Amino acid sequence: MGENAIEVRNLTKRFGDFTAVDHISFTVGKGEIFGFLGANGAGKSTAMKILCGLSLPTEGEGTVAGYDILKETESIKKSIGYMSQRFSLYDDLTVAENIRLYAGIYGVSDKEISPRTDKVLANLDFTAEKNTMVGSLPLGWKQKLAFSVAVFHHPKIVFLDEPTGGVDPVTRRQFWEMIYKTADKGITVFVTTHYMDEAEYCDRVSIMVDGRIEALGSPSALKSGFGANNMDDVFQKLARKAERG
Amino acid sequence: MDSIIAENISKTYGTVKALKEVSLTVQKGELFGLIGADGAGKTTLFRILASLILPDAGKASVEGLDPVSDYRRLRCITGYMPGRFSLYGDLTVEENIRFYATVFGTTLEAGRVLIDDIYKQLEPFRNRAASRLSGGMKQKLALCCALIHSPSVLFLDEPTTGVDPVSRREFWLVLKHLRESGMTVMVSTPYMEEAGQCGRIAFIKEGSILYSETPGRIVESFGETLYAVSSDRMHTLLDDVRSFTGIKYCYSFGDSHHFVVDESFSGEKALAGYLAGIGYGNITVKKIQPTMEDCYMKLSLR
Structure with a gap:
């Protein structure tokens, strides 16, 4: 396993006679911001579950953070961070309790947790909310906190599943500035989004249609390749061909 | 003619002032957008207008009905699609629609005219459990359920959140058709290009409406280089x-x-x-x- 954070070849997942992910192959470099785009139902979540070590592929092979996706799923889980739009933090725990819980699960030492928590909260300008119940925070705050929790244990790769879904334009941009800083520290970022301006913020993006990767490249290469003005045009051209819901 | 009127509506949760004397009017047949940060008060306003919570102060009227005293009649003529998916995940697509039709005293067949465009897209999956639909399909199903009783006013709280760009465009085409049919539609969205498709937009910040204007005038009055x-x-x-x-x-x-x-x-x-x-x-x-x-x-x- 060389320089790549993620390498997969012919990754396939079938449920009965339904092929959710259909022979996809790609690599993601260390420290890269990789956008994993596709329509609802294209197979993104299924593929992401395999990459996170939560599900085994029906066919295909690969490595995540240097570990085998078939045999070393536990090592993968320890080396990555994950956040999703749907579930990220416990509403009935405070900000500090959520951090302590996740840090503990990922094996950060007790001695480390406290100073790192203070630093994270200071960076977020959240120090005053340390003992606030997460459930009472606005969505955008929760998402920024969830991201900080997902990278708290300094993972090699962080998976973000629609992290900015429903988040307003200002908070989305603050969120992306956090992503930039994380990537600049060498952490690989693997992100899904339905905001096509955010696709522009990625180093490279792939676009999935009906289980296959139909396009992969830097935003500027995709735009010129498809003769499109922006990433939304590229997406519309590709995803309109989709046949499944 | 005014379809929705809010006058000095306030709502407080504990120490948080969710809405501070909010006033607005939406005309009949208008596609009206609500924008603002998370926690600005958009959902609270929707819930008050849809008669689901009571305001602490102020008055509202929807098609001449008071959400506090006339809530029963109001619910018969309004459709509400909450921001969080609230259909029955273990019922199929068709069962969900039939359930909502029955609750509103109608049938899928009778309500079908209005939802035909969307229902056609859902039909291949009509025997699938709602929980197993993709994000875009879930939102289309929720819209069908909110429209099944042919309401005069439709409240949509971030209907396209989590929906891919292609499905979002389809969803907005449906909204435009509904407006053309004379329905009043009030919709919130975090996507500014969607807000730009509304007739007028209200911008809510910390529980107050800063303006409600047409997208054209908002852009014209930018006033900065x-x-x-x-x-x-x-x-x-x-x-x-x-x-x-x-x-x-x-x-x-x-x-x-x-x-x-x-x-x-x-x-x-x-x-x-x-x-x-x-x-x-x-x-x-x-x-x-x-x-x-x-x-x-x-x-x-x-």
């Missing part, structure tokens, strides 16, 4: 532009960054020269016209 800048390195460019004299604020915007200046700004050539001097390549700086999203950024960052 706006520039776009790009280079070979975009991440660090944000902070480097922000630290240049005369930049009021700078934010990312797809393949460029946008920034607004004050009188002390020494011009695009000076900025480009400064950036080249600290190692950037492929620099372009140009004046541009604002979009809805730029207007949102201006109001929020002010």
